[in-house]
Amino acid sequence: MNTLKFITAGNVDDGKSTLIGRLLYDSNSIHTDQLGVLEKRKSNSDDEIDLSLITDGLRAEREQGITIDVAYKYFSTAKRKFIIADAPGHEQYTRNMITGASNSELIIILVDARKGVTTQTKRHASIGSLMGIKKAIVVVNKIDLVGYSEDTFLAIKKEFESLQSQLNYDEVIFIPASALVGDNIVDKSSKTPWYNGNTLLNVLENITIDNNTDLTARFQVQWVIRPKDEENHDYRGYAGQILSGVYNVGDEVKILPSNIISKISKIERNLVEVKKAEAGENIVLHFENDIDISRGDTIVKINEEPINSNDLKAWVCWLDSNALQQGKTYLLQHRFHSVRTKIKTIDQQWDINNWEFISSDEIKLNDIAQIGLKTNQPLFFDLFEENTTTGNAILIDETTNNTVAALMFI
Structure with missing residues (x-):
């Protein structure tokens, strides 16, 4: 039985944690002892279980009702095993999403049916694409709060599709859903007769994910x-x-x-x-x-050699509260091999708000940009678009030992 690793992303309060909770609850993947704890948290016996508590594990998350850190959950059905990364929605925690996306094969992007595609939706879609994820599911959540409107669903679908040409997803599937009620999560909803597609769980069980066996060794x-x-x-x-x-x-x-x-x-x-x-x-x-x-x-x-160079170009997602410093020496960690490097140029920055490239001389927390680097030793690597596993690296600040950036070679 193969394993599918996927990440959920969306704005704060779009229902990511509830969606995962519903997925686990309706597929009978929650342990009995955990259900007992959730039952005890109810105000009275007639209340519904708060499904978001299944993934919101930190005390601060439960108190504020938001996701801060990436929460990992595991479950399986008769067809497949799953590893879920629940990413935070707050912009200030975008860097936490990158760690989850780097190990995921599919991304679920939640869109609140009342709000439509937002700047943070674009940010998460961009990061998922940038990190090499090829499959995406856009869940138009809270469809019950707009009266199960087909027009609302189609309008959001059309708006997202207008952005697809600038993303690298091979396949995007759209699903109208209500994580709170359970519409189209595990079971088909009779309240969306106009939707002819599959439920979220059905898509997850059957979607085809390319493996790395066809790539160079x-x-x-x-x-x-x-x-x-x-x-x-x-x-x-x-x-x-x-x-x-x-x-x-x-x-x-x-x-x-x-x-x-x-x-x-x-x-x-x-x-x-x-x-x-x-x-x-x-x-x-x-x-x-x-x-x-x-x-x-x-x-x-033999005859399948990677690129050998110490002049590199890369996409960078900046993860540190201290801004990128041109000319400063960082440690470039390429899996188990490390070299020292300096950032020579900032070629262009991705303006997520306006969906365009801009010139910039400063890269700060959560910024995405193209940069040029010079290493003190040649590095053996592949282009990220050809091999995502060997086409990425991280930057480490030698003075603090903090991981400050994720790199994708171009």
Whole structure:
């Protein structure tokens, strides 16, 4: 059974936490003990359970009725397993959304039927697209508060579709819903006879997500295994996760940055030898000759080499309260490999309010921009649009150790 990782996003009070709560509640995915706690929180026995409390785990979130941090929930049906990231709606917490979006394969964008597409809707749609998510579901929530109006639904659908040409989603599905009441979340609603599509859960169970096995093979060493005991005296393995593509025993590979060529002599997965392994699997690679390989080195197939450069262009989502400083040295962390870098140029900034590029000489918290960087050592990477797994990185402030930015190479 495969797993779908998705994120929910929308304005404050659009009903994200309630939507997830309804999804879990109606699909019988809430533990009995948790239901008991929710029952106790009701003012009287006739009240409905507050479904938003299922995901609003922080005390400050429960007190204010908002989502602050990204809340993760897990559930499964007979068809699929799910990992949900509930992102905050407040603009000041946009950076928290980026962490959830970076690991998601689909985004659910909630739009309040009464308010329509807002600036924050555009912001979340942009970030989801920028982070490489290809599938989107636009849930027009609170459709009950506009009398289940088809015209309202179609107007919002038309407005969002006018923005799609500037986004990189392969597929966008629109669903009219009421998370509070349960319309079109798990069960079809009789109150929207004009809607011929599927429920939210049905879409989530059946939507097709592309995997990384068709991409060029990428493996970065996370750990060098040398037991050095009598039983494994000659054991030398290189552990990590296959980021994309497929590796087979006998494949001729190149180790970067040393440019040494070798062949894979053995692949281990869960302590068992296998002939091949593919994207997403954690494995141990062995090579036919002894090579000096370190953590962060990249293993690629011959003739499938990544870009090798220390002059980089990237989209940046700024995550720190201190503004970006041109000329300052940051640490660029590319999975398990790090280099020092300076930001040389700010090429253009994305003005989310007017949906256009503008010139700027300052990048602040939650800003999105294109920048130029110079690293002190060559970096081996792919363009983000070609391989989202190896086309991203983070920037770390060396003085504070704070993660200050997310990068997508272009």
